Amino acid sequence: MFFFTCLSARDVPGDLHSTPNISNPNGYASGNLETGLPSSRKYASFRRFSLHKPPSSREINKANNLSQKIEPEQISLLIGKDWHLHYVTPLYKFSHSAIRSYSRQLSAFIAAEKQKGVPFDMGSDNIFRVNFSIILGIAEKEGDSEAVFIQIYTKQFFAIQGTTENVIWSGWLACVNCNTEYISSLPPRFTYFPLFCSNGPETMTAIVRTWFQKTFDCNFGNLSINYSNLSWLAAIWTDCKQTVDFKYLKLSWTLPLRPPLDVTYTINSEDGWELWNSIHKENDQITLEEMGQFMYVLESHFFRHFKVHLTFGELIEVSTSLGVVQKNGRIKFLSGERMTAILTLLTENAVLMMPV
C-alpha cells in the first residue's frame, strides 16, 4: 500500500532520526478506521480503495511529449497561468458536440446572475462572452474524455468598435489516464472529468461551478495536494533534467512554531540530479521507493546541519523553473515537459478526493 512503503523507506535506522518520527501519514488512520465498519460497508470501501489505489510506480513516457500531440497554441493556453485545482463528480448528459450551445447557455447564465445582483467585482457595465473549445490530445487512454477548455471574455458595454476583448477567466476540465474500470462502471450518459482547473476571479469560478452543477448535476470540491503527491512532483521534475535544463529545485516547508517558521530548501539542480540519478534505476518509470528515498535523504541532509526534523512541519510548495505546485491546490506549468505524467497524478488525486 501506498503510505506503508513510504514509511518503511523513511524508517531507515541511522543516527539521524533518533527520536521516533511523529508524522502520521493518513494511510494508517484510514486503515484502522475501516476495521470498525460493518462487513458490507467494509467490502464496499475496500472495493473502492482497490479501484483507486495509487500506483507504486509511475510511467514517465519521455517520448510521449505533449508538444508533439497538441497544437503549440493550445499548450500555451495551459502554460504560465496559476491554476486553482478542483475535483468534479461525473457530468450527466454532457456532450462534446454540444459545446457551442453550452457557450451560449453559460453566457446567458452569467448575465442572469449579474442581473440578480450577485456581487460582481468585474465591472458592472461589462458584457461577457463564453467560449467552449476542445483540446485534442491531452487525453491518453481510450476511456479518457477529451479536455474541454472554457474562456470568458469581457468587453465594456459602451466600448468603441474594434476594441479587443480581454480574457478574464479561463478554466478546463480534463481526464488523463483515468482508471478504466471506474469509467466503465459508470451508468450510461455520464462523462467523467475528474479534474477542473480555474484561473480568474473567485466570483466567476463560483458562477461557472453553479452553472455546471445545475446543468450536469455534478459536484465540485477543492483539491489539495498532499505530501506524497508533492514529493512525486519533485521527483518527476528532477527527472526532467536529462531532457531540459533547469536551475533549481525549491522545497518550501512551514514549521508550526511560535511564530511559524518558513524554511525554503533550494537545491542546486546539478547536484539534485546527481542525487536523483544515484537513486533512480529504470529509465521509464519512477517507483514509490525511489521517490520516498529521494525526499528522505534530502530531509536527512537538512537534519544533519540544523538538527531540526522537517517532518514536524508541512511541505507546502515545490517549485522549479518547470513549474510550481502548492499544497493548497495551485499549480503553474512553466513548461510542457512531462505534463502527461503530472496530469495523470492530478487526475488520480482528484478521483481519490471525490466523495463516492
Add this chain to the structure above:
Amino acid sequence: MEYTVAKFLQKTLNKIPVSGLRRILEEWDFLSPAQLRSLDSAKYGPALRLKVLALCEENHVQTKHVIELDMIYNHAYSTKRNWSVFQFYEQQELTYTMKVTEFVEQFTANLKQLTSHVSVVIKQFEDDALLIRVAWGDNFKRPNHFFPTYAVYHPHSPYVFISHLGIKQRPLLLQALLIAAKYTDIKEIQLKGRCLKSLRDLVMRHFKPIPCPKASQEISASHPNITNEHAKHQAYLKLVADDAFGEGTLPLLETAVFKLETKFKDPVNRILENKTDPFRCVIKFSSPNLLESLKSSVELGIVNGALSPLLTSISLKARNHFVIKERMPTNAPGP
C-alpha cells in the same frame, strides 16, 4: 519619470500611513498650526493627502522641504527598509570626542568630490544617530530623489547601517564614510534585517544569552508520575531554550540564509558516497521573528536537545548570512 517637486511630495506622502501622518507633519513643522487644524475636516486617506498637497503648494514647497519630510518618515518608519550592516576597522587616531559637524562637512565634501550631481542631507535625531540621505545622479542626470540611499551612523561606534545601496555607488559611499569617520577599512558583515534597534543590539552585543549551568543536570532524573515528568521535561526544555537565547525579548530578525557546500553523507544507503564535490543547496529560514521561532523550537522539543551550532551562531556571531563549506579531500577514499 520626470521630476517635479509636486510629484516627489506626492510620492512621499503616499508612503506615510494615514495613522502616522499627523504626527509626522507636526514633526516636519512646515505647515502652520492653523493649516494643521484645517486638516481635521478630511477624514479619509486620499482626501487628507490631497489637502496636505494643496497646503504645501500654497506655502511654496521646495525640494529641500520634501527631503526633510522624507527623512522624518524614514526615521519613524525605519522598519520599512531592509538594512545591511557595515563595520569599520582600524581607527586612524584615537579621538574620544568626534565632532559631528566635522563628520558632516568631511563626508559631504568627499562625496561631492567623488561624484557630481549628488544630493546629501544629514540630520541628527534625538538618539544621537546620524541619518544620512544620499540621492544619486550622474554627469547627465540630476539626483534621483525617488530612490535615495539611507545610512544610519552612530558616532563613537564602528557600525553603519545602509539601505538601498546600488553596486555602482557602493565604493563611493563607503570611501566617503571611511574618510569622514577616520577609519582605514570598512567591511560588510553578513547581517541584514529590518529592525535597526535589533541589528544594533546584536552587533554591539547588548543582547547576551544568560547561560544556565543547571540545564545539563536535570535530564537524568526519573519520575514515576507522568504529569510530573512531563512538567519537568517542559521546564528542562525551557531551561535549554533560555540557555541559548536568554530571557526577555529577543532582537527582531526576519531571515537567515545558509549557503551549504558540504559533503552529502548517507551512512545507510551510501548514496553519493563517491561524489567528491560538495552538495550545493541554499536554506532560508524566514519568520516574523526568527529568533523567537527558534527559541520556541527548543521549547516545543522539535530539535533534539540543544539547537544546532549553525542556528545558535545567528545570535552569537550577529550574522544572518552564512556560507558553510567543508574541507573536502581531493581524492576521497571512503571513510
